Each structure stands twice: as C-alpha cells, then as structure tokens.
Amino acid sequence: MSLFKLLLCSVCTFLVLYAPQPLLPIFSELYDVSIANSGTLMTVTMLPLAIAPLCYGVMLSQFNPLSILRIALLILAASNLLFAYSDYFSGLLICRLIQGLTLPAALIGMTSYIGTTFQGDALQRNMTLYIGSSIIGGYLGRMLAANFAAFWQWQNFFYLVSVSLVVLAMIIPKQVKREESTKQKIKPWLHLAHLKDTVLLRLFVAVFFMFFCFAALLNFLPFIVQNQYGITDNKEIGFIYTGYLVGAILSVCTPWLNRKVKNAWALLSLMFILYCISHIMLTSHILSLFIISFTLFCGCMFVIHATAAPLANKISTAPASVTNGAYVSFYYSGGALGSFLPGFIFEEYGYIAFLACLLVCCSFGLIACLANYKQGTSIT
Template identity: 55%
Template sequence: MRLSHLLICSLLIFFVLYAPQPLLSLFADQFAVSPAIAGSLMTATMIPLAIAPLIYGLLLAKRNPLTILRYAMLVLALTCIAFAYAPSFELLLLLRFLQGLTLPAALTAMTTYIGSRYQADNLQRNMTLYIGSTIAGGYFGRVLAAVFADLWAWQSFYFIIAAGLTGLALCIPRNQAQLVSNPLSPLSYIKQLADAAVLKLYGAVFCMFFCFAALLNYLPFILQDTFLITNTRDIGLVYSGYLIGALASIATPWLLRKSHSPWYLLCAIFTLYSVTLVALMSSQLAVFLLAFTGFCGAMFIIHSTAAPLVNKISSAPASVTNGAYVSFYYSGGALGSFVPGMVYQQFGHIAFIVSLLFVCLCGLALVSSGYLAGKKTTLG
C-alpha cells in the first residue's frame, strides 16, 4: 500500500472522529441538551477508543493490518450515513459509540503498518507524515463540518465522508504480504510493555490529550460565552489556529536533531504547553487566539515526538506498542472530553483552564522523570 493512499485514508477517518465537535452547540440547541451532555458525543467515541486499541493491537499481531483497515473504513461509512438520518440524540450517542469501537481498529492498523514496514529515520519521517495527516483530518473535519452546517445542512458533509471512505477502502490492495510477528500469548505481549520509560511516556501522552480534547471540545462554548461568537462558520474558522499550530509538527525532526534527546525536547515542549494554558485564561480574543495556536503547536510536537519514540524504546511488537499508545492517548481524550466540562459548567472559563493546567503539569513531571531516570533511554 502506498504511503500517500494510507495518509488520505487517515484524513477521512479523522473527519469521522472530529466532525461533530464544532457542531456541539448546534446539537445542544437542536436536541435541547446541556453543553456537558452535548460534549458526550465526543466522550461516547473516546471511551471505546481508550479501551479497544490494546485489544486490537493484540489481534493485529496475528492479522494483516490492511485487511482490518479496509473493513473498518466500510463500517465507518455506514455509521456516517446512519448518523445523518438519526432522529434523536440518544441514537446519535449510540452511533458515536459504534464509531468509537471501529475507529481504533483503523488507527491501530495504520500505525502498525507504518511501525512494521519502516525503520530508523524512515520510521520517524513517515510517522510524522501520518501524524500530519491526522492533524489535517482533525482540522478540515471540524472546519468543513461547520461550513456545511452554515451554508447547507450538517448532514450533507456526512454523506461526502461516507462516499470517500467507501472509495478509499475498496482501493486498498488485497494481495499484499502480511506484516505480522510470531504470535505469543496476550500476557507475554503486555509484559513487554511493563517498562518504566514506556509507561511514563504513555502517561504523558494521556495528560497531553486530556488537555487538548478538553479545550477543543468546549471551545465552541467558550467562544459563545466569553467572546460572544455564535455563528458555526466563525467558530469553525477559529480552528484555523489548530492548522497553523499544526505546521509546527513539520519542524519536529529538526528540533530532535538540535535537542540532547527526545526526552529533553518533550520536557521543553510540555513547558510551552503549560505556558499557553496560562495565556488561554485571557478574556482578550487576540491573546486567546495566539495562545490557542501555540497550544496546538505544542501538542502536535509532543505527539510527533512521542509516537516514534515509543516505537523505538518498546520491546513489544509494533501492533501492541501502538495499540497501547492509542489506548492511553484516547483514555485522556475520553476523560478530557467530559470531566472538565463539568468544571466549566459549574465554575466557568478560568477554573476550566486551571484544571487543564494541573493535568498538563503532571505530564511535564512524567517526561522530566523519564529524562532523568536513565541515560540509555535519554540518549538512545
């Protein structure tokens, strides 16, 4: 399978994951639910995303990841069509949960394919390209969903996603050799992940995405309540800071060459992540947007550094390593997409950001500990 084909598949798959996010306030009004309940549309997807990838990682150790990817994309296409016709909020939640069960199969299959097929510098470069495609998918999925909702109907965007997923899935090659390792017992695979450095990195990724999912999930409500921005198209355009910040991920290989080690770079960027959260407490729109751009850029650099690093330091097969990575990543997203929303409802914008800052500092403590723990991990 060509890498370009896989990257386009990734783009459409992330459309499915993030398209509802800028529409949460619209869904809250349309179905007469609170912001926290509307935010549960993301939580309903993040919960299975947090649990299923490790299980899929164990299964993918014995299966062709491209076959899994093809069927997962076809299932996602069907759920998109059903989502567009759903008459109730409860059915939307159910369909989002089904998407959450399917998405980790696709995500783990893609990272497994890259982790198994490429090594050393090629692994770093192609994993960075994959992460770039997820960033683009997250951005364009949000913005296009908002634009379609404003100009036509939000359902029309879901029909386009479904058509694209179906076409791409049918073009995935069927006769490519399987990229699988010699099968061991599930317990043996899990034991291979029980390394202090690997677990610290997973914990830091959990904290990173907890903060990111929380801010982006409740961004439409902050823009409405604090800055009086109510139009879905304008809310979608605010996510431009997401794309501008994403360009920072392109610089990750260069930053790694200039850093003492990946752990050192992670410490520096987690510090920047914390600083941008402090700036996001501002009630001035220009400061908030600038901080939001920096926040997104920091997150993408952390992600682009951590994903290849865990593949290098883990002794487990690529499918298991990446399955666990995706599990920790979306565990943070599942909690971040709901718990901080309750803080926001009760105490407002400032308390919401303070709660995220606390979690971010926990992530900084974990990568600092990983940096100081051993020179083999730090310099290797």
C-alpha cells in the first residue's frame, strides 16, 4: 500500500474524531442538553482511546494491520452515517462510543504498518508525515464541519466523510507480506513493571495535564467565543480553529529547539511556562489578542507533545509498544477528562474560573517537568 493512501486514511480517521467538536453548540440546542453534557460526545470517544492502545497491540500481533485498518474504516463509515441520521442525543453517544472503540484499531493499524514496512531514516520520515497527517485531519475535521454547518447542513459533512472512508477501505490491498516466523507476540502486561520509573511517570503525568488543558479549551471553544465575543456564525468559529493549524506549523521548529536547548527537561519546563502564560493571555476581551494567545497555546502544546513522545522512548526500559501504549493512554486519559469535567466549571462559574482551573492543571505539568529537571536527569 502506498504511503499517500495511508496518509489519506489517517486524515479521514481524524476527521471522524474531531468533526463534532465545533458543532457542540448546535447539538446542545438541537437535543436540548447542557454545555457540559454536549462535551460528552468527545469524552465517550476519547475514553476508549485512553485504555485500548495497550490491548490492541496484542490483537495486531495476530492479524494483518491492513486488514484491521480496512475493517476499522468500514465501521467508522457506518457509525458516522448513523450519527448523522440519529434523532436522539443518546444515539449520538452510542455512535461516538463505537467510534472510540474503533479508532485505536485504525491508528495502531496505520502505525504498525509503517513500523513494519519502513526502516531507518525512511521510518522516521514517514512516521513524521503520519503525525503531520493527523494534525491536518484534526484541523480539517473542525474547520470543514463548521463551514458545512454554516453553508449547508452539518449532516452533509458526515455523509461525505462516510463515503470517503468506504472508498479508502476498498482500495486497501488485501494482502501484505509479513514475516510471521520472526514476529513475536507482544504481551504488554508482562512489561508494565518497567513503567514504574519515577522519571518516566512524571513525564506521563505532564503529558496527561498537557492534553487535559488542550482538550478542554478546544472542546468548549465554540461556547467561549459565543459568550465572550458574541460569535455565533459557524464560519467564524471554524476560522478561529486556524490557530490550531498555525500552532502545529510552529511546532515544526521542535528539532531546532532540541538542538539549542540541550536538556530536554529544560525545554519541556520552558514550554510549560509559556503554556501557562497563554492561559493567562486567553482572558483578554480583545478578539485579536485571543486568537494570538490561542495560537501560542496550540504551538506550546504541539512542541511539548513532539518533545515528550520521543523522550519517553529514550528513558523507558520497557518495549517500545508498551511505552507508546502507556504514553497514548495517559495522553487520551487527559483528553477524555478535559473534554468533560471543566465544562461544569464553565457552566457554573464562568470563563475566568474555567481558565483558572486549566492554569492550575497546567501548573501540575510544569511541576512534574521541573522535578525531573532538578533531579539532574541527563537524558536528552
């Protein structure tokens, strides 16, 4: 299977994950649910992503990753179609739960295929392209869904994504060469003891709070711009998500930053400080300053993510599959809780209290990184 087709699968997969996010105000009004409850559309999808990665590694050791990917894309297409047709909010939640259980299989199928097909520099380059495609998919999912809702009907976007997923599933090759005789079945639970290292756990805690804050702000962004700046036009809401893409582009400088700042813990601590500052800047009543702050917020998150992921692999003594599974679990655990719990604070106490909560959580991530930095860890 060509890398280009695989990247298209990645983009469409992340379209499914993030498309409902800018539409939460519509769902809140259409199905008569609260702001916090509308956020559960993201929570029920991210919860399986928090626990499934470690389990799915075992399944993919026994089956062809492209076969798993093909089945996952078809399930996502069907659930996406049912989502658009549902007349009840409970129906939306069921569809999103199905997607949450399916998405880890699709993601691990794609990364497993890249990992077993490419080596050396090609592996690093193609994995970077995969991460880039996930960022593009996240941006397009939010932006296009908002614009479809503004110009047509929000359901039309879900129909389009479903058709795209079916087409991509059909063009995935049915066979791929694999060396079964040399492949060992992975049993992650036998290696969990290696994850008890204090330094590694602190890094995972930092990643948890990093994505907790990010998921919270991104999830409730449509409500924030409505309440704070009076923006109700879905086109304008979709435009604000451009800060997400600009922040992602800024994160391309991460390798350069790692060369300039020799100690990775110092770089992570610096990024968390800027991350905290961006939370404070987001209190501005000026829309242009809010957009600048939001761009800085996204940029810091992506630099932290791009630094923490390879660092976890360097300092962990567990197998790579277990380390990355644990990383993804902490990452999406933060996302699942962040997409739901802060909504109650936003609903009951307002935007400033909401940001104060996120600032406290962000500070916990900073403290975890500073603790490792002060411990004198030499890993870079």
